[in-house]
Amino acid sequence: MLHAISLTAILFGAWLLLSGYFTALPISLGVLSVAVAVGIALRMDVIDHESHPVHLTWRIPAYWIWLLVQIVKSNFDVARTILGVGDPIAPNVVTVKPSQRTELGQVIHANSITLTPGTISVELEDGEITVHALTRASAEDLATGAMDGRVSKLEGAA
Amino acid sequence: MLAFVTVAVLLTMALALARALRGPTTFDRILAVSMVSTKTTLLVAVVGFLFGRPDFLDIALLYALINFVGAIAVLKFYKYGSLGLASHLEDAPGPTEAERPGADGPDATAARDPAR
Amino acid sequence: MDGILDVLAWILLGAGAVFSVIGGIGMLRLPDFYTRMHAAGVTDTMGAWLILAGLMCLAGPTLVSAKLALILFFLFMTGPSATHALIKTAWYAGLKPLTTDAPGKSGEAPPSKP
Numbered sequence: 417m418l419h420a421i422s423l424t425a426i427l428f429g430a431w432l433l434l435s436g437y438f439t440a441l442p443i444s445l446g447v448l449s450v451a452v453a454v455g456i457a458l459r460m461d462v463i464d465h466e467s468h469p470v471h472l473t474w475r476i477p478a479y480w481i482w483l484l485v486q487i488v489k490s491n492f493d494v495a496r497t498i499l500g501v502g503d504p505i506a507p508n509v510v511t512v513k514p515s516q517r518t519e520l521g522q523v524i525h526a527n528s529i530t531l532t533p534g535t536i537s538v539e540l541e542d543g544e545i546t547v548h549a550l551t552r553a554s555a556e557d558l559a560t561g562a563m564d565g566r567v568s569k570l571e572g573a574a
Numbered sequence: 575m576l577a578f579v580t581v582a583v584l585l586t587m588a589l590a591l592a593r594a595l596r597g598p599t600t601f602d603r604i605l606a607v608s609m610v611s612t613k614t615t616l617l618v619a620v621v622g623f624l625f626g627r628p629d630f631l632d633i634a635l636l637y638a639l640i641n642f643v644g645a646i647a648v649l650k651f652y653k654y655g656s657l658g659l660a661s662h663l664e665d666a667p668g669p670t671e672a673e674r675p676g677a678d679g680p681d682a683t684a685a686r687d688p689a690r
Numbered sequence: 691m692d693g694i695l696d697v698l699a700w701i702l703l704g705a706g707a708v709f710s711v712i713g714g715i716g717m718l719r720l721p722d723f724y725t726r727m728h729a730a731g732v733t734d735t736m737g738a739w740l741i742l743a744g745l746m747c748l749a750g751p752t753l754v755s756a757k758l759a760l761i762l763f764f765l766f767m768t769g770p771s772a773t774h775a776l777i778k779t780a781w782y783a784g785l786k787p788l789t790t791d792a793p794g795k796s797g798e799a800p801p802s803k804p
Binding site: 582 | 700703704706707710711714717726730734737742744745749757758761771775782783785
């Protein structure tokens with residue numbers, strides 16, 4: 417139920433934001449279409465903790481900020497590699513064992529790896545992430561397990 | 575300054591298009607084209623500001639969403655040779671031994687192991 | 691206040707343009723498909739985000755900024771999924787990545803032919 421409410425709130429927020437009109441007719445049309453959309457989603461049974469992880473809402477901004485710093489850092493590394501002044505190109509494929517317990521946590525971890533330039537997760541299967549890394553340094557960065565720890569903390573005890 | 579950003583985005587698109595023309599694999603082309611479409615989103619947004627018409631942003635927003643669906647559709651088509659229902663596609667073999675999903679027998683799962 | 695925001699906007703836009711072009715150069719310079727995906731990652735993250743953030747600074751706290759934030763959010767959410775779908779399809783189609791097993795300085799990009 418919580419997820420249905422959060423979906424309604426998000427959809428209605430998106431409606432207000434995109435229409436930009438705050439008069440009676442557009443808002444009532446918005447209420448109508450949000451109701452139809454949520455009704456269809458409920459019928460399709462696609463509303464669950466994976467479509468909108470409500471339980472992470474309060475912890476995720478801190479993680480995003482940390483991730484943003486990582487992305488900026490590795491962007492500079494990859495840019496230097498491309499221009500030929502940084503680490504030499506040494507593509508390699510490594511495997512990471514994520515310590516997250518839930519699939520959602522593992523997917524967040526894999527997506528964070530992809531989002532960081534220099535490393536892309538190729539597949540996530542049987543609790544192992546196969547990662548393609550551009551340079552030796554980016555692979556070593558991953559091996560320190562800093563991201564793994566952060567995602568596990570984000571996942572929390574819940 | 576906005577003109578400079580526009581030129582930079584156009585230059586990036588040109589470089590990506592060069593890669594799309596050169597290939598050599600299909601995936602290089604898909605990657606290049608998806609990069610061009612991300613840049614198109616940016617270009618529409620920047621040009622909207624350049625011409626003082628921020629309502630262009632709605633188009634950019636739509637473009638950002640269509641990109642994603644388009645990229646996934648192309649990859650799905652490549653992998654399964656069809657854009658049918660997911661339940662029909664599940665047992666379909668890879669692109670090399672392409673077979674219509676409708677012709678799948680019950681033993682089609684045996685062919686599912688991906689060929690590396 | 692307005693002046694500071696403007697300067698910040700120009701800095702962000704300029705940096706975004708530079709990162710975007712660097713990614714484009716990487717698309718041509720890097721040796722194989724998997725390494726080129728990293729170059730595309732540079733343009734798709736820093737390039738796009740910085741330019742959108744710069745435009746947000748130009749627009750100020752208006753509905754326009756909110757729309758830009760929405761575009762930013764969509765790119766943030768769909769980017770990794772599309773990248774992962776592409777690399778996984780390539781992987782299962784049997785495209786071999788270029789790897790360098792010997793440590794040290796190896797695998798430098800050939801300047802012209804891929």
